[in-house]
Amino acid sequence: MKTARIIKSSFMGLGKNKLRSFLMMIGIVIGITAVTIVVSAGLGAQKKVMTRVKKFGLESLMVFAGGGRETGRPSSGQPVTTLKLSDAETIKSTIPAIAEVAPFNRQGGGMIKYKEKSSTAMIFGVTPTWAPVWSWYTEDGDFISDEDNSRMARVCVIAPTLQKELFGDANPIGEQIRIGNVLFQIKGIMEARGISPGGGDMDNRVYVPLSTYMRRIANVDYIAGIKIRLDDVEKMNEVVVDIQSILRERHVLAHDEPDDFRVITPKAVTEFAKKVTGTFNIFLVLVAGISLISGGFVITNIMLIAVTERRHEIGLRLAVGARSRDIRFQFLLETIAITFSGGVIGVLLGFFGAFILRLATAIPVLISWEGIVLGIVFSSLVGLISGIQPAKRASDLQPVDALRG
Amino acid sequence: MHIIVQTKNVSKVYQKNGGVPIYALRNISLSITEGEFIAIMGASGSGKSTLMNIAGCLDRPSEGEVIIDGQAAHTLDNEALARIRNQKIGFVFQSFNLLPNTTALENVELPLIYSDRNNISGLAKEALNKVGLADRLSHTPAELSGGQQQRVAIARALVNDPEIIFADEPTGNLDLRSSYEIMALFQELHEQGRTIVVVTHEPDIAEYATRVIKISDGNIQNDTSNNHIRKAQEDLKKLIETAEVK
Ligand SMILES: Nc1ncnc2c1ncn2[C@@H]1O[C@H](COP(=O)(O)OP(=O)(O)OP(=O)(O)O)[C@@H](O)[C@H]1O
Numbered sequence: 262m263k264t265a266r267i268i269k270s271s272f273m274g275l276g277k278n279k280l281r282s283f284l285m286m287i288g289i290v291i292g293i294t295a296v297t298i299v300v301s302a303g304l305g306a307q308k309k310v311m312t313r314v315k316k317f318g319l320e321s322l323m324v325f326a327g328g329g330r331e332t333g334r335p336s337s338g339q340p341v342t343t344l345k346l347s348d349a350e351t352i353k354s355t356i357p358a359i360a361e362v363a364p365f366n367r368q369g370g371g372m373i374k375y376k377e378k379s380s381t382a383m384i385f386g387v388t389p390t391w392a393p394v395w396s397w398y399t400e401d402g403d404f405i406s407d408e409d410n411s412r413m414a415r416v417c418v419i420a421p422t423l424q425k426e427l428f429g430d431a432n433p434i435g436e437q438i439r440i441g442n443v444l445f446q447i448k449g450i451m452e453a454r455g456i457s458p459g460g461g462d463m464d465n466r467v468y469v470p471l472s473t474y475m476r477r478i479a480n481v482d483y484i485a486g487i488k489i490r491l492d493d494v495e496k497m498n499e500v501v502v503d504i505q506s507i508l509r510e511r512h513v514l515a516h517d518e519p520d521d522f523r524v525i526t527p528k529a530v531t532e533f534a535k536k537v538t539g540t541f542n543i544f545l546v547l548v549a550g551i552s553l554i555s556g557g558f559v560i561t562n563i564m565l566i567a568v569t570e571r572r573h574e575i576g577l578r579l580a581v582g583a584r585s586r587d588i589r590f591q592f593l594l595e596t597i598a599i600t601f602s603g604g605v606i607g608v609l610l611g612f613f614g615a616f617i618l619r620l621a622t623a624i625p626v627l628i629s630w631e632g633i634v635l636g637i638v639f640s641s642l643v644g645l646i647s648g649i650q651p652a653k654r655a656s657d658l659q660p661v662d663a664l665r666g
Numbered sequence: 667m668h669i670i671v672q673t674k675n676v677s678k679v680y681q682k683n684g685g686v687p688i689y690a691l692r693n694i695s696l697s698i699t700e701g702e703f704i705a706i707m708g709a710s711g712s713g714k715s716t717l718m719n720i721a722g723c724l725d726r727p728s729e730g731e732v733i734i735d736g737q738a739a740h741t742l743d744n745e746a747l748a749r750i751r752n753q754k755i756g757f758v759f760q761s762f763n764l765l766p767n768t769t770a771l772e773n774v775e776l777p778l779i780y781s782d783r784n785n786i787s788g789l790a791k792e793a794l795n796k797v798g799l800a801d802r803l804s805h806t807p808a809e810l811s812g813g814q815q816q817r818v819a820i821a822r823a824l825v826n827d828p829e830i831i832f833a834d835e836p837t838g839n840l841d842l843r844s845s846y847e848i849m850a851l852f853q854e855l856h857e858q859g860r861t862i863v864v865v866t867h868e869p870d871i872a873e874y875a876t877r878v879i880k881i882s883d884g885n886i887q888n889d890t891s892n893n894h895i896r897k898a899q900e901d902l903k904k905l906i907e908t909a910e911v912k
């Protein structure tokens with residue numbers, strides 16, 4: 262009750278000196294605006310990366326045939342023929358931390374025909390493990406089975422985009438389509454997955470047994486890659502090293518020869534994205550930090566002047582029974598109230614700025630409660646820190662000294 | 667009779683580092699009894715304000731004892747002194763000391779903010795009513811005359827129902843008529859049983875008190891009871907009549 266009255270009395274004083282309150286707020290508003298933009302942009306970028314990584318699978322890694330850079334395409338245009346199905350089997354059987362491997366081969370732009378309709382799609386040769394490794398299952402019908410692979414069956418599973426193209430709304434299961442020159446019977450339809458991290462349509466695909474793909478479609482004895490799922494994410498780094506040594510040994514690579522394969526982990530994807538957003542964030546964090554610190558100094562000095570100007574008020578409050586801690590509380594509260602208001606304005610301006618940023622640039626921006634909490638906590642903290650010295654000076658005044666002159 | 671304030675051998679010394687010590691008060695022993703209306707007189711710099719501030723727990727003596735309502739105030743910490751000022755003492759200052767841009771009501775509420783009482787605006791209204799300003803609750807100091815501002819200050823001193831009211835030259839900034847009005851108000855409060863101490867250097871103001879203490883150079887020069895108490899209300903009436911004749 263008493264505290265509530267002191268709080269109310271402090272706030273009354275604020276409205277009565279609007280110019281002073283305004284000057285004290287400017288620095289905080291700029292600082293918190295910057296903080297909010299940083300947080301919004303940072304979270305936006307983070308979310309974008311995380312959705313990418315999630316699509317890829319946090320507990321997954323990928324081995325691609327062909328050496329070269331960590332991400333992107335292999336350096337030469339020539340297909341690399343050294344990665345074999347037996348590599349996948351050896352990796353699976355020698356590394357215990359691996360739950361499942363899904364070897365695959367693929368080619369883009371394959372001609373697919375149904376009666377007189379035709380379309381192009383990516384053709385994948387896969388084993389049954391493909392589905393659990395990607396956590397990607399059939400919407401309808403069945404996925405490629407082990408038996409399909411051992412029989413080299415001419416069956417396939419199609420993805421929704423291709424299904425729409427060729428069949429519209431009709432049920433395609435049981436129908437025959439022509440992939441290249443070979444007829445395949447459709448046994449299932451995949452769940453939709455949307456756009457891939459690289460920007461491709463993950464639903465414009467047709468899956469066939471890997472053995473069928475290798476013999477009847479591509480006529481090759483090698484695979485394009487192996488998607489691997491771990492039991493224990495913690496072991497990711499060790500597994501990468503093990504895979505490297507197994508493959509180097511099996512591919513008989515000399516010491517000075519580079520890898521003829523690439524291993525891609527979710528960490529590599531995340532770190533690449535972090536590098537890009539990092540530079541931008543450092544800049545804004547600097548702006549935010551500098552304006553908050555200088556804003557804090559300005560506030561301390563204005564409040565110190567206010568303490569001198571309001572000596573009579575302090576003396577009077579002491580004379581009518583305020584304790585020095587009531588005075589300290591009042592001045593601290595006034596300072597925090599001002600920076601808090603500055604923080605609220607800053608958060609609003611920051612969201613506005615973030616919105617503009619999203620419209621004007623490709624930077625993804627996420628408006629979130631983290632931004633609000635951070636802005637308000639930061640601004641109150643600046644108020645608390647910069648208010649301590651003035652509040653102490655005010656509460657150190659003795660009643661007679663404050664009332665005199 | 668109940669003694670509200672007692673000073674025993676109170677001295678106040680100011681000494682700038684290395685300089686000669688200045689004695690603002692020397693060995694003052696004094697008792698203020700319930701129901702008294704005391705005027706403290708003396709030349710400028712004689713120590714009137716210093717005495718009042720020490721007796722009112724705004725300041726501490728360099729030496730000696732101050733007993734408020736039986737409590738040894740000179741031994742108490744600042745927080746306990748703040749409580750005494752809040753509960754037992756009301757102050758009125760020469761320059762009113764109202765908060766600017768703040769209504770009369772809010773100004774009078776100020777001591778209650780720091781008390782444990784409830785219904786603060788009700789008590790504040792009651793106090794403003796007592797000083798005749800029931801119709802000026804929402805006026806700010808800038809919208810009030812000097813006499814009215816001082817009456818707001820008196821209401822503020824009254825609002826905590828204190829044991830004693832100290833007024834340091836309450837009429838120092840006022841014209842004659844307002845001075846009479848303020849002194850009439852003090853006399854009225856005194857008749858209702860209030861204990862009042864007024865510091866002044868105007869001898870005619872002292873004539874409204876029941877007891878006059880003269881201070882000179884930090885010493886009590888004489889301490890007499892007033893046998894010819896004037897009535898401020900009558901002086902005010904006369905002043906108004908002569909003004910009307912003119
Ligand atoms: N803070 C201080 N430092 C030094 N000297 C002081 C201080 N306060 C008061 N004095 C001195 O103490 C003496 C008494 O001062 P005080 O204010 O009590 O006088 P007063 O009787 O109230 O005078 P006035 O009628 O002018 O108000 C004066 O000589 C004054 O200069």
Ligand SMILES: [Mg+2]
Pocket residue numbers: 714715716834
């Ligand atoms: Mg004085």
